[in-house]
Amino acid sequence: MDKSISYTDVISYTDVSLKNTFNLYEKKxxxxxxxxxxxILYEIxxxxxxxxxxxxxxxxxxxxxxxYHLKILMDAKLIEKETRGTWSYYTLNHSEINHVLSEELCxxxxxx
Amino acid sequence: MDKSISYTDVISYTDVSLKNTFNLYEKKxxxxxxxxxxxILYEIxxxxxxxxxxxxxxxxxxxxxxxYHLKILMDAKLIEKETRGTWSYYTLNHSEINHVLSEELCxxxxxx
DNA sequence: CTTATTCATCAATTATTTTTGATTAAATTG
DNA sequence: CAATTTAATCAAAAATAATTGATGAATAAG
Numbered sequence: 001m002d003k004s005i006s007y008t009d010v011i012s013y014t015d016v017s018l019k020n021t022f023n024l025y026e027k028k029x030x031x032x033x034x035x036x037x038x039x040i041l042y043e044i045x046x047x048x049x050x051x052x053x054x055x056x057x058x059x060x061x062x063x064x065x066x067x068y069h070l071k072i073l074m075d076a077k078l079i080e081k082e083t084r085g086t087w088s089y090y091t092l093n094h095s096e097i098n099h100v101l102s103e104e105l106c107x108x109x110x111x112x
Numbered sequence: 113m114d115k116s117i118s119y120t121d122v123i124s125y126t127d128v129s130l131k132n133t134f135n136l137y138e139k140k141x142x143x144x145x146x147x148x149x150x151x152i153l154y155e156i157x158x159x160x161x162x163x164x165x166x167x168x169x170x171x172x173x174x175x176x177x178x179x180y181h182l183k184i185l186m187d188a189k190l191i192e193k194e195t196r197g198t199w200s201y202y203t204l205n206h207s208e209i210n211h212v213l214s215e216e217l218c219x220x221x222x223x224x
Numbered sequence: 225c226t227t228a229t230t231c232a233t234c235a236a237t238t239a240t241t242t243t244t245g246a247t248t249a250a251a252t253t254g
Numbered sequence: 255c256a257a258t259t260t261a262a263t264c265a266a267a268a269a270t271a272a273t274t275g276a277t278g279a280a281t282a283a284g
Contacts, residue, residue, distance in 0.1 A: 021220070022147040022154070029145035034272090035134040038141075042134070052231060065273065067232055072271095086230045086281045102214050108133070146242090164261060177243070179262055184241095198251045198260040 028100055031076035032109075036061065037069050041092070041109045044079065049089045140212055143188035144221075148173065149181050153204070153221045156191065161201045 031037060036059065043050055043058055050058075052066050059066070070090060073079045077096045082089050097110045106112050143149060148171065155162055155170055162170075164178050171178070182202060185191045189208045194201050209222045218224050 018151075018154075019147075022150045025150055025221075026145060026147045029141050029150075030271095033138060033141035033145040035131075035138045036272095038134045038137055039130075042130075053229095062274085063231065064233085064275075068272075071232080083231095083280095088231065098214065099216050100214055102210065102212055104211050109137075142241095165259095174244085175261060176245075176263085180242075183262080195250095195261095200261065 025100075028076045028078065028096075031072050031078055032100075034069070034072075036065075037073055038109060040066075040069060040073065040090075041078070041097075044090055044092050045107065045109060045111055049082075049091045051087045051089050053087075137212075140188045140190065140208075143184050143190055144212075146181070146184075148177075149185055150221060152178075152181060152185065152202075153190070153209075156202055156204050157219065157221060157223055161194075161203045163199045163201050165199075 032041075039059055040055060043055060047054075052063055052070070055061070055066050055070075056063055070079070070081075074081060077093055078100075079090050080093050082091070092111060094111065098112075101110050103110075103112065144153075151171055152167060155167060159166075164175055164182070167173070167178050167182075168175055182191070182193075186193060189205055190212075191202050192205050194203070204223060206223065210224075213222050215222075215224065
């Protein structure tokens with residue numbers, strides 16, 4: 001049994017809410033920390049909404065890879081999904097994106 | 113020899129500058145995508161400037177780990193270093209930070 | 225009801241990032 | 255100059271994340 005004290009333990013002990021805050025933003029920035037996912041956000045920003053098949057053509061990526069990356073963006077709440085028929089349409093979660101990203105990133109990864 | 117065409121190849125062929133843009137932001141968001149590094153930025157935001165030994169106490173992390181994480185923030189140009197004597201003092205690179213992060217993150221990871 | 229389409233999920237492999245402990249370098253102090 | 259302090263770097267190991275190809279679920283269309 002490992003009884004050593006980890007970074008996370010110490011921080012949670014001294015300041016739980018701060019630790020939760022870092023945790024939350026870590027997840028969001030991790031989702032943003034990938035070229036392919038930034039390209040996905042760019043395409044959604046440009047077109048308003050896109051389906052997986054649209055993205056597959058634009059990014060030259062197979063469907064399984066796109067589903068993987070879209071899930072990461074979804075879990076970080078940076079995008080939202082609406083299913084119509086067999087298609088899934090993805091859109092930006094503006095409030096979350098705009099909360100994190102500066103206005104200067106408008107039209108690249110966010111929309112005003 | 114691998115002749116398969118990668119995502120990066122295709123994108124650079126069709127739009128070099130867009131690919132470079134994604135590359136640049138990927139690096140910045142990667143630097144932000146870690147609890148410990150967010151905590152480092154928070155401490156710098158709070159105190160204006162900090163040395164590695166300050167951070168070691170505050171975050172309960174060994175020096176080598178901090179140097180590693182500080183280098184990642186430096187490479188992403190999110191922080192700057194000034195060495196005085198045997199100490200290295202780290203400060204925020206406000207223009208870069210504020211270019212990327214929203215004003216709503218003021219006082220957490222940026223300063224206005 | 226059979227076939228086709230769209231997309232999510234899964235397990236195994238591969239790649240990347242982080243940690244660890246030690247070593248090195250530079251500046252300071254006695 | 256020898257000893258100490260501060261911090262960067264390095265190589266090996268451990269931990270995480272991404273890719274791959276296949277399978278399965280849901281809807282639509284013939």
